[in-house]
Each structure stands twice: as structure tokens, then as C-alpha cells.
Amino acid sequence: MSWRPQYRSSKFRHVYGKAATKENCFDGVPITRGVQDNNFCAVNPRFLAVVTECAGGGAFLVLSVHHTGKVDPHHPRVSGHRGNVLDVKWNPFDDYCIASCSEDATVKVWEIPPHGLLKNMTVALKELQGHSRRVGLIEWHPTAKNILFSTAYDYKVMIWNLDCPEQVIKNPVRTISHHTDVVLSMSFNVDASLMATTCKDRKIRLLEPRSGTLLQEANCKTHKASKVLILDNVNKLLTSGTSRWNDRQIALWDLDDLSVPLLEENLDGSSGFLFPFYDPDTHMLYLAGKGDGNIRYYEISSEKPYIHYLTEYRSNLPQKGMGVMPKRGLDVSSCEVFRFYKLVTIKALIEPLSMIVPRRSESYQEDIYPMTAGNKAALTADEWLTGIDRGPVLMSLKPGHPTGESDGECEKDQAYIRDRLIAKNGGKTDSNGVAGNGGTTVSNGQDFLLCSPPKTENELRVKFYKQQDEIRRLVDLLHQRDVRIKQLELEINNMKNSQQNSLEHF
Missing domain, CATH: 1.20.58 (Methane Monooxygenase Hydroxylase; Chain G, domain 1)
Structure with missing residues (x-):
């Protein structure tokens, strides 16, 4: 009897990456030369935002996702910050609302016109003033409307309620001060009742964000964690970083016990940063290397060995950052399950990259598109602040089903x-x-x-x-x-x- 290799049965085993053609890329984008380990890019089904190089302050571009090709070097920008922009994030419940943070120690929230920008935008919808040093990271609450998290080089995490009527908000609703160094990343479980952070002090912290209570703290001795993800549906926590020998490494932790990692896996000896992305619908984990063009992807399970390697997408175009399209913006007719937007600095290029499940049938594939988080908030800011937790409002990606777009968005387009x-x-x-x-x-x-x-x-x-x-x-x-x-x-x-x-x- 001849020996045969044993393969794990999976519908995602043959997922492959398909880069966009040149005419479907964004060419001539002056991508920032900042050294911050952020994505510098944010995407939703309408717009793409990218942090750009700019003299005399910070700025970012907002482009229509359909307006590909050569970008006008004089294209209007959002340029209201006095220092370099370090991070941008779209509001998950309003495709026209985006938040940005900067070296000027402020966070600003902007309302983008439905038609995009016709001139430079300098006046923000809201300005959040509370941090004493540059603000490096921002994140929106995944289910509550108008709740924003920010963290800065003052070692603090601040929670903001944007429902306040004032344009300038100086007092956050909560300040978390458990960190002793710069916070490198933040991640939330599905209803944001838990928040995980990694910090330059080599500690992973699990907190209850509403009260600021520290639930667990892990001191990483053999693993220097940079980025963190809560894999809520398998009750795990994943970190990417480096080993004690400076190899690129990922570690998986039990969410109930962070004392010892369940596993540590060395990937290679490259010096580039690792960006982790997780799709809870397909249980797929993507690891994109900063400074190289490769993306490894895995399937996560709740039983040993937990992480199952699928394959690797290779490209000779190195990425500086990555934007990710929300699931409601994918092309289900081509069995697209994930879409990246690669920032390629050496060519001033933004390249869409689709991850596709090969299927012969052209009909809608129910098994790879379960109900997913839509763009409707599950609760208001006040409800969440008073102690209510609620999971996301789900939507179907099947053609013909409601997309979750609100009447208000349609009316906004009509009014313009x-x-x-x-x-x-x-x-x-x-x-x-x-x-x-x-x-x-x-x-x-x-x-x-x-x-x-x-x-x-x-x-x-x-x-x-x-x-x-x-x-x-x-x-x-x-x-x-x-x-x-x-x-x-x-x-x-x-x-x-x-x-x-x-x-x-x-």
C-alpha cells in the first residue's frame, strides 16, 4: 500500500489571491513615509481613505472605490490636522463618517460629502481634545453607535461619546490608565464587552472597557507581541510579533487563561512587521508582512492544533499598509471572501487584492457567505454606557436581500x-x-x-x-x-x- 499525504478537509483549502489589473488600481498616490506600524488605509463600500505625504501638517486622501486609475496630484484632501496623520478609520455604521488621529494630540471626526471631496476639507465635524501627546491609534465600537476609542503616547486609552452636541469634546467618558508604555494595538470581542491590548512594556492586557477594569495580564517572556486579535468565536486570542531570537512569530492564547500561550509558531527571520486580519465568517486568518509582498493564510479551529496552514500569496510588490473591505462590499458573484487594498510605496500605488474560493457554479454560494455583521448599529452610545451589551445586527450577502443601507444615506445622496x-x-x-x-x-x-x-x-x-x-x-x-x-x-x-x-x- 503506497503512502499518501493526509490533507485536512476544508472548503477554503484552495483559496487564492487575485491582484487587480493595472486599470483597476489607484496610481500616483503620495503614500505617507511615516514609520508608524499602522495600516495607513481604511476602506468601505463607497470610499477609500489613505494617509498621504503632506507639507505643513497632516492630510489624507478620500477617493471613490470605483474611481480607479491615475489619481490627480491636486486631488482635494482632508487636511485639518496640524501634525502628521497616524491613523484613519471609517465609522462602521456611516459610510460618510471617518475619524483620524494625529501627532497634534487630537482626534478628529469628519463628514465626507456623498459625492466625495471637491475642495480641501479643513473643518472637522468633531474634535476630541484629551490626550497630552500624539495619538497613534483609533478604533470604533463594533456594535454601538458613535463610540470611539483612542490611545496615545501618553499611555492612556480614552473612550469618547460622539453624541455630545459640542463640536470640541474635551472630556472622554472613560480613561484607562493601566498601561506603562505606548499601546501598540487594540482589539475587541464581538460586542466589545472585552478589549485586548498589546503594549511596548511586553504585556498583553484583557480589560472590561466600559469600567476600565483590568481582567487579565500576561507578561510575554519569549514572545514580544505587537498586534493582537480577539478570535471570539473560538474563544482564543492571537498575537503577532517576534521571538526572543527576533524571528517573526505568532502566538495563540486561551481567552480564559493568559498565563501561558497555547502555541507559538515561528514564521521566518524577516525584519518586517506582521499585520494580522481575521474573518470570523470563514474562520480564516491572514498574515501580511510589512515590507514584503507575501500574505500567509490559515484556518482557525477550536481544537488542537488550532491553526491550520492553507497557503501563501506571493508578490514582488512590498506593502507598507493594508486596508480591508467590509464583507458587505465584496463581490459575491466571483466567490470573493476577503479583499485587501495594498499600499505600495515604491510605485505610489494602491492595489486591490481579492481572496477567492474557486467554484464552478456562478450561483450564490450559501456555505461561504453566512449571515454577517451589517452597517446597522445594535445599540446607542448611551445604551452601551449604561451597561447593555449586544451583538451585531446581521445581514445576508445574497443578491436581492436588503443591503442594510439606511434611508438616511439615500436621502443624503438625493439632497446633494x-x-x-x-x-x-x-x-x-x-x-x-x-x-x-x-x-x-x-x-x-x-x-x-x-x-x-x-x-x-x-x-x-x-x-x-x-x-x-x-x-x-x-x-x-x-x-x-x-x-x-x-x-x-x-x-x-x-x-x-x-x-x-x-x-x-x-
Whole structure:
């Protein structure tokens, strides 16, 4: 009897990475040269935000995820910070709301217009002033609306309630002061009743964030942890970092007992940082190396040996940071289960990378797309602060099911388009308050102001792209008019100067 290798049966064993074509990448992006071990990038189904190099303060770009290709070097930016921006994160329940933190010791919350940026944005929706040194990390609460966590080089973790009416908030609702050095990462379980942190003092801490109570503390003697993830559905905690011999290493811990790691696995001797990403729907763990182009991926189980190696995606384009698309933004028709946005500094490039399960059938694959966390908050900030914990509001990714987009977002799009059409028609409206002369109908014949969903996914996609194209057309038209006005102003000034010089000559 011949020997045969034993493979673990898994539907994700053949997952492979597929990089986007050049025309579907973002080219010419001046990615920050900062040395902070952050992702420098955040993505949602509408926008991509990336921290950029900027003179005289900190700034980041906000681009439409569909507006790929060459990026205009003069593209408007969010530039209200006085120091370098260190981290950006989209609000999980509002695709137009993004938070940023900076070396200027502030956290700012911005509201991005539905059409994107037409000019530099310098005035924030909220400004959080509480830290005494530069703020390195921010995280949104995974289920409660308008709760934001921040940590800075003052060794403190602060919790903010953005429902406060003031634009400038100086007092956090909670300050956690258990750390004796800089906090390197934060992670939450599914309802944020637990928070795990790694710190430069080589300790892993498990806390109850609402009260700030320290539940457990692990002193890592053989493993220097940098990043931490709570793997809630298998009751484990994962850290990535280095061994005592400076090999890149991951460690797995029992969430109920952090005294000794369940396992430590050395990966290689590279000096680059490891970014861990976990997908609880597929139980897949991705490890992306900073400074190289490789991404290892594994499947996590609750029984030994816990971590099962699947394969590795290799690329000669090294990544400086990684953004991750939420599950509701994936292309289920191509069996895409994860999507990265790689920041490639050497080419000023952002490259989308899809992780795909190979399937012959083109129909929706129920087994790889369970119900997943949507963009509806499970509770308000006040409810969470009073002691209520609640898991995420789940949604289906099946085409034809509600996407979870709120009516308010649709109305926000409608209001902007209505305002622009009215402005385009010189402020004229018909008896219904709509832009005159057929202002509701655009060049492609679609009614812009109606928000009733089409019957099929293809119709929805076609309508969405048509609307995006029309918005871009209107934005380009406005930009062309602005340029023409500036040209005319310069010509008028030149004529005035020449006339004045002629009179002086005579």
C-alpha cells in the first residue's frame, strides 16, 4: 500500500489571491513615509481613505472605490490636522463618517460629502481634545453607535461619546490608565464587552472597557507581541510579533487563561512587521508582512492544533499598509471572501487584492457567505454606557436581500444631487421643488432622485455605476467652469495691468 499525504478537509483549502489589473488600481498616490506600524488605509463600500505625504501638517486622501486609475496630484484632501496623520478609520455604521488621529494630540471626526471631496476639507465635524501627546491609534465600537476609542503616547486609552452636541469634546467618558508604555494595538470581542491590548512594556492586557477594569495580564517572556486579535468565536486570542531570537512569530492564547500561550509558531527571520486580519465568517486568518509582498493564510479551529496552514500569496510588490473591505462590499458573484487594498510605496500605488474560493457554479454560494455583521448599529452610545451589551445586527450577502443601507444615506445622496441640479439651473425649480427643465433626468435617462431598488443585482449595479458616472461628469463640469473663471480673471487682470502701464508710459 503506497503512502499518501493526509490533507485536512476544508472548503477554503484552495483559496487564492487575485491582484487587480493595472486599470483597476489607484496610481500616483503620495503614500505617507511615516514609520508608524499602522495600516495607513481604511476602506468601505463607497470610499477609500489613505494617509498621504503632506507639507505643513497632516492630510489624507478620500477617493471613490470605483474611481480607479491615475489619481490627480491636486486631488482635494482632508487636511485639518496640524501634525502628521497616524491613523484613519471609517465609522462602521456611516459610510460618510471617518475619524483620524494625529501627532497634534487630537482626534478628529469628519463628514465626507456623498459625492466625495471637491475642495480641501479643513473643518472637522468633531474634535476630541484629551490626550497630552500624539495619538497613534483609533478604533470604533463594533456594535454601538458613535463610540470611539483612542490611545496615545501618553499611555492612556480614552473612550469618547460622539453624541455630545459640542463640536470640541474635551472630556472622554472613560480613561484607562493601566498601561506603562505606548499601546501598540487594540482589539475587541464581538460586542466589545472585552478589549485586548498589546503594549511596548511586553504585556498583553484583557480589560472590561466600559469600567476600565483590568481582567487579565500576561507578561510575554519569549514572545514580544505587537498586534493582537480577539478570535471570539473560538474563544482564543492571537498575537503577532517576534521571538526572543527576533524571528517573526505568532502566538495563540486561551481567552480564559493568559498565563501561558497555547502555541507559538515561528514564521521566518524577516525584519518586517506582521499585520494580522481575521474573518470570523470563514474562520480564516491572514498574515501580511510589512515590507514584503507575501500574505500567509490559515484556518482557525477550536481544537488542537488550532491553526491550520492553507497557503501563501506571493508578490514582488512590498506593502507598507493594508486596508480591508467590509464583507458587505465584496463581490459575491466571483466567490470573493476577503479583499485587501495594498499600499505600495515604491510605485505610489494602491492595489486591490481579492481572496477567492474557486467554484464552478456562478450561483450564490450559501456555505461561504453566512449571515454577517451589517452597517446597522445594535445599540446607542448611551445604551452601551449604561451597561447593555449586544451583538451585531446581521445581514445576508445574497443578491436581492436588503443591503442594510439606511434611508438616511439615500436621502443624503438625493439632497446633494438635488442641490447641484438646482444650482446648475440657476436656482430654478418647478412646482414640485425639483430643478426646472427636466432637472431630475440626467443624460443617461435615469431618474436621479428616486431611490427605489431595482429588482435584480445587475440592474442595481448598472444603476449605481450610471449614477457614479453622472456625478463624476457633473463634478468635472464644475471643475472646468472653475478653471475657466480663473483664466478669465487672470486675463482681466493682465488687461488692466497693460492699460495701466500704457497710461503711465504716455
